[in-house]
Amino acid sequence: NAGVMQNPRHLVRRRGQEARLRCSPMKGHSHVYWYRQLPEEGLKFMVYLQKENIIDESGMPKERFSAEFPKEGPSILRIQQVVRGDSAAYFCASSRGRTGGSPLHFGNGTRLTVT
């Protein structure tokens, strides 16, 4: 019974390149959340998606960042034209429902380093 799978675990990109982070939710989960974490800090909400829909993207920068959760396949967080300030750990979490006590199950993150 696989948990939330994120890949790659580590990603190195040069400034100006694109970064694609993938997240496969737990089986049966149709809700996906993306968070960003800087060293020694907490989790900052970025975006909440359900299958094929973005529900809340209020935490995501309007430029260069996009997210999708297609009908088939993993959720993708895309960062275009990366800058050094994008270096962080990006965590994905999935849940069975929106609220009502449905806990989040987290992956182990993708650590993005921009050189």
Place this chain on the structure above:
Amino acid sequence: TQLLEQSPQFLSIQEGENLTVYCNSSSVFSSLQWYRQEPGEGPVLLVTVVTGGEVKKLKRLTFQFGDARKDSSLHITAAQPGDTGLYLCAGDDDMRFGAGTRLTVKP
């Protein structure tokens, strides 16, 4: 967006001591979730508190939800080095997290 403030931000104690960390907000929550994150890993759910005034125990960890459902506390009895980690609370309504309490328990 419902803001959650966690305190203290950092806490370093000796093995065997007791401690309490707090999660406060001016907003009312349907429920609150507590997570623990260890280095290099994603957070793991510890407990969900739902009812105002509720107390839940998980071995040496005691979680309390305030009567008004605006705040919560986590008390650890006889802390052990294995308790070291980042403790995070999140409001169930929007799944935003507080900044966390980084706990270090020294042997």
